[in-house]
Amino acid sequence: MHLxxxxxxxxxxxxxxxxxxxxxxxxxxxxxxQAAVETHPNLTIIEGSVLCKTDIDxxxxxxxxxxxxxxxxxxxxxxxDGPWAKWHGPARLxxxxxxxxxxxxxxxxxxxxAPKPRLVVLSALGAGESRKVAGYFVRFMTDHTNVGYTYEDxxxxxxxxxxxxxxxxxxxxxxxxxxxxxGVKPVKTFTATGTGFSMFITRESxxxxxxxxxxxxxxxxxxxxxxxxxx
Numbered sequence: 068m069h070l071x072x073x074x075x076x077x078x079x080x081x082x083x084x085x086x087x088x089x090x091x092x093x094x095x096x097x098x099x100x101q102a103a104v105e106t107h108p109n110l111t112i113i114e115g116s117v118l119c120k121t122d123i124d125x126x127x128x129x130x131x132x133x134x135x136x137x138x139x140x141x142x143x144x145x146x147x148d149g150p151w152a153k154w155h156g157p158a159r160l161x162x163x164x165x166x167x168x169x170x171x172x173x174x175x176x177x178x179x180x181a182p183k184p185r186l187v188v189l190s191a192l193g194a195g196e197s198r199k200v201a202g203y204f205v206r207f208m209t210d211h212t213n214v215g216y217t218y219e220d221x222x223x224x225x226x227x228x229x230x231x232x233x234x235x236x237x238x239x240x241x242x243x244x245x246x247x248x249x250g251v252k253p254v255k256t257f258t259a260t261g262t263g264f265s266m267f268i269t270r271e272s273x274x275x276x277x278x279x280x281x282x283x284x285x286x287x288x289x290x291x292x293x294x295x296x297x298x
């Protein structure tokens with residue numbers, strides 16, 4: 068398969084990139100600094116902005132084959148991981164780049180009879196309707212710290228993803244709980260308003276599950292779904 072990844076130099080995205088290449092997939096990434104990504108025979112690296120339509124379109128055509136699935140691992144940047152750390156913006160980084168990727172997926176020329184392209188977006192517990200089951204701590208963090216800026220972006224993606232994808236793109240919003248620990252562990256999935264999830268998941272587990280969804284390992288089980296995921 069040909070995968071397109073945004074956020075491939077981030078802590079979760081880099082794990083997804085590594086796993087996708089290990090599985091033998093062809094991957095295209097769009098990054099600010101080409102030197103930040105290690106080369107690979109199956110990897111096409113494009114330098115540019117995730118908020119520039121021209122750069123997105125150029126990345127989609129660079130490998131010469133249609134993109135089968137896109138994965139979004141971007142995060143709204145802050146000065147550090149601390150919840151009160153200064154937010155650097157820009158606003159709607161995740162939402163607007165996701166919209167551009169969705170448009171590129173819809174508009175590309177695909178072989179007759181080919182399945183719908185897939186879009187898998189990393190979100191977070193507490194975004195959209197999952198706020199109902201997120202618990203007091205998550206709601207406090209989103210309402211009273213600079214983490215809230217990131218959640219505004221996640222909420223924008225959540226509100227717009229169905230309209231942007233329409234019936235042309237099969238989308239999945241992966242609402243991860245808190246990242247903690249390391250290694251690959253079994254992933255448990257829940258609806259956006261379901262209960263019973265643990266509060267932690269490893270980045271490796273998240274990255275691999277999202278790549279597997281993008282590659283159709285689970286068929287259409289998670290197509291057009293908001294999925295809370297934990298270990």
